[in-house]
Amino acid sequence: MPNKKYTIKDIAELAGVSKGTVDRVLHKRGKVSEKALNKVEQVIKEIDFQPNPIARNLKNNKLYKICVLMPDPKYDPYWVSANQGIIDASNEFKPFGISVEKCLYHLYDGSSFAKASQKAMDFCPDAILIVPLFQEELRQVLNVCRQRNIMVTLFDNYLEEFTGEIFIGQDLTQSGRVAASLLHKVVGKNDEIAVVHVDLEPHMELKEKGFVDYFNENSNDIAIITKSFSTKDTLHFKHSADNFFQEHPMIKALFITNSKAYEILEVLPEMKKMIIVGYDLLQKNIDYLKKGKIDFLIHQKPKRQAYLGIAYLAEHFLFQKRIPKKELLPIDIITSENVDYYIIETSKTS
Structure with a gap:
């Protein structure tokens, strides 16, 4: 068949069924006769139809919540860059139904981490992006996430106990x-x-x-x-x-x-x-x-790490993309001769 962008209406006409039948087949909901199912699936196969997950997400008013559990930048300037990466990713994916909430903690206070993690759980997120600095408190958060089927991605800091979790950072x-x-x-x-x-x-x-x-x-x-x-x-x-x-x-x-x-x-x-x-x-x-x-x-590219943490989760929800189990970023060496290049590139990109 000629190359074109097909709609549900097109598929219905080609299969000789109603648009409602095509919708039920695509979204795997409601009853469809075996004969109608076979017709629709045959047409989908012939035209190589690829549903638009973003359009479907917006149509269904589906909102995915991602919480970020990270140190408060006001206590350490290192986290300012990571915070900007979160802001950039949040702005990029917000129009497509991705909501990002930041829950900040004091990087030297385990009780602050525990309070911030409880706040994150109160948002009932679909996923949580965490900078893991406190082992015992993190263990408790991960247990809750498993019970509630909340996806977890860790970034920046690597703790050997949690090698089973998705990690974005450096070796x-x-x-x-x-x-x-x-x-x-x-x-x-x-x-x-x-x-x-x-x-x-x-x-x-x-x-x-x-x-x-x-x-x-x-x-x-x-x-x-x-x-x-x-x-x-x-x-x-x-x-x-x-x-x-x-x-x-x-x-x-x-x-x-x-x-x-x-x-x-x-x-x-x-x-x-x-x-x-x-x-x-x-x-x-x-x-x-x-x-x-x-x-x-x-x-260490903290801005890039944080941005990727949100982007990978968002693309997983929107496009069903697989998130890499471990994303290790390159280790760049900066000197007085090349630092200006990195400053310019960091300000341009996430």
């Missing part, structure tokens, strides 16, 4: 190996490298593991020191950092395992020059990168 262990390979090329034999955790979270230890494994496999003459700092008390943070670097004057390089490289540089502005690898395109990190005080930033 954090491999990310640590990338940082190690960068520093291995610029430090000398018998130099000391510090792995620095600022406000330690479980995912940072995966980066540390990848970093240490790389040197164990490739170099036995580099000393690796690990140190964790808390920024909750600024004076204590500065005092601890001062003491640490005085006690370890031979440190030649730092691997800072999250977006807070700028925090170290702000409390130690007169620190001797070291090679520094950090994470993320926060404005303060970019400023230090351009000044030559940070040498490399690993781009």
